[in-house]
Amino acid sequence: MHPALKKYLTGKIALSPDQEEFVDKCFIKKSTERNEILVPAGSIARHLYFVIKGCLRIFLTNEEGIESTRFLVFEGRMGTAFPSFILKEPSVAAIQSPEPSELLMLSFEDRESLYKKIPGWETLDRLELEQEYIKAIRRIENLITADSRERYHLLLKDNPEMIKRLPARIIADYLGISPETLSRLKAKR
Secondary structure (H helix, E strand, O other): OOHHHHHHHOOOOOOOHHHHHHHHHHEEEEEEOOOEEEEOOOOEOOEEEEEEEOEEEEEEEOOOOOEEEEEEEEOOOEEOOHHHHHHOOEOOOEEEEOOOEEEEEEEHHHHHHHHHHOOOHHHHHHHHHHHHHHHHHHHHHHHHHOOHHHHHHHHHHHOHHHHHHOOHHHHHHHHOOOHHHHHHHHHHO
């Protein structure tokens, strides 16, 4: 099993050597290039992605071509265009790796196999999804209630690496502000 996945699972679920081998067979390693699109909008998200190294960006593009970042997934986390993955419907969102990334891909079918063959996997998955849902709700609440300065300072506090690693246009989009506003906020720091 990949060391990053093993670290992710440590303390969350106990696996025998045979179970570790089974888990390892369910995840397929993939490397991406900067800005590679893994799932284009309009196609079905067939994998859940575990990020070993790098980042994934789940985003929407409106009719004018303006992008809106829904989620950013960094090392040690899992993500996908979840409605498409679960419902097996075309995704309104695209998935991109904004930087070269190392990923482990888990298909829907292999995820179901893990539920059946690994005791506690379904509970682990539910608990992780609950935490991600809470983060998503808090982000939406901040987009609605906090001004641009407050959102920027929360991001600086909670995830300063994001600001260093990703292009300003993605950070501004994630914060729901213009690149110019982000530049002014950075200058005032």
